[in-house]
Amino acid sequence: MKLGCIADDFTGASDLGNMLARAGMPTTLCIGVPPGGRVPDTDAAVLALKTRSLPVADAVAQSLAALDWLRAQGCTQIYFKYCSTFDSTPKGNIGPVLDALADRLGARRAVVVPAFPGTGRRVFMGHLFVNDTLLSRSGMEDHPLTPMTEPDIRFWLGLQTEARIGHVSAEIVRGGSAAIRAALDAAEAEGLRYLVVDTVDDRDLEAIGAAVADDALVSGGSGLGLGLPANFAAKPGQGVPWQGRRGRAAALAGSCSRMTQQQVARHAMHAPVVRLDPVAVADGRQTVAEVVEWVMAQREDDVPLISSTMPADALAAVQERLGRARSAEVLEVFFGALASALVARGIDRLVVGGGETSGAVVSALGISTARIGPQIAPGVPALAPEDGHFVCTLKSGNFGGPDFFGDAARVLAGGAP
Structure with missing residues (x-):
């Protein structure tokens, strides 16, 4: 197993599995941490947790258990998947889970890429948009569990972690994977741990994916799943034919x-x-x-x-x-x-x-x-x-x-x- 994914809810897990499979990466969706043994032979596993609205301590404990299982399967990169609308509260658990995963992995940096352009979620100047509307005016401000009243992902994440947060601009992203990697390296050297990366279209996701090929930890919505499979020599079009059921x-x-x-x-x-x-x-x-x-x-x-x-x-x-x-x-x-x-x-x-x-x-x-x-x-x-x-x-x-x-x-x- 090469890529290990930890998703904070079930729909997001299936969403990410979809992205990886469509890009040609054999993927298995697991509900929770498997109780023992190995999953079927697969290049990627997505562990679906139900931690999005849990208290911090519970979310961290479950996420670390998932991490330990994935590392035992041989995964070389860990992907923490949250919602493309960054669903959380000012005291939410995205920041603490990132901190815990990064500490356990010894990762000095991780990208933060909630964007999913295919569904209208884009990040520009560090702000998250739903179609042409700021997140905080998109209807997500009325979410019953995680009302999103702030579109600046840097600010919102900063309420949840003491780590320093940086930003990779759209101009740098359009320069390609080498430019992105250089910006990430420079930010890491300055002590910035989490880097919110502007993402406007699928080309940006592909460039970001290539730039983080050697990173131990990445984070984002399911969109980033478009850019990672190529790092593992995946080829689109592979997969098992779907039969369905007609009842x-x-x-x-x-x-x-x-x-x-x-x-x-x-x-x-x-x-x-x-x-x-x-x-x-x-x-x-x-x-x-x-x-x-x-x-x-x-x-x-x-x-x-x-x-x-x-x-x-x-x-x-x-x-x-x-x-x-x-x-x-x-x-x-x-x-x-x-x-x-x-x-x-x-x-x-x-x-x-x-x-x-x-x-x-x-x-x-x-x-x-x-x-x-x-x-x-x-x-x-x-x-x-x-x-x-x-x-x-x-x-x-x-x-x-x-x-x-x-x-x-x-x-x-x-x-x-």
Whole structure:
């Protein structure tokens, strides 16, 4: 094994696995740290943790356990993967996890590359944009767990670590990998440990990837995965043919992002949708059993959608009544139990939207490893759990086009992306 990746949530892990596999690097997705032995013969492993919203001590402990396992497999480079919108809080764990990984590896520097141009996430002058809008005005400021109110990644990361933070400008990046490497070397010599690198398009990712070929530790969103496989002699186009499954499908949407709201509204125009009321779920008036029966009563060629998506004002009202932590927990438990019940009833294609929701579903279904299938949308691959009798996809809330749920069900059945 050559490249070891530690992802702070499940959707991000599948996203990164997608990038590496599409670039020709045989990749295995592991849910958590494998309990023992080695994963199947592979060049890269992505360990999907659920640490994004955990307290610092817990996130650091889990990340170091993942690091130790990856090093035992022979990995020569470690990739800490967080969200392309840098989801965290001023007291978040991205900085502390970076510190812990760098200390354990003896790494004097690490790039910070959250950008993913293919999904509209770009960094310029150290500031993160979503399409043409600053991160803090993109809707991420309303995220229920990690509201992003500051677009300057240098400043935000600086709230989480005592390490010195530098910046590699777009002008330097456009000079190519040699220029980037020289800038990184100079910054390291000045005592700067983390370098936020401007990234506008895929050419920048390729140049950055080449520049960090010899670095023990790198960090970023999944976009950086585009630039690393060439360092390991990977060739695009390699992979196992995707067969898919053609049984019944269902979709679960737990994200409250603007994009997911649009996708749910679009899907409701031509497919059955049931909306969850977190308060009704919490007091037992809306149950898993009744939702399962509703799904099974739909036409077999439909893609019924169960959604807890709601606009920011409605979400605020729910959180006011139940509390932020309780409202999230209630829905995660519900979606996990629902996914298990649906698969038990013969649903063999699951489309899941939302990072926390995906984590709950994966845990409930007991998925340990999965093969990366074709890309459904930028950052979103099809997944075939090892030894499973179903296929699925895990989508970050903001990813995918307006017709994502229907498109995903088609690809999971073996259709064209």
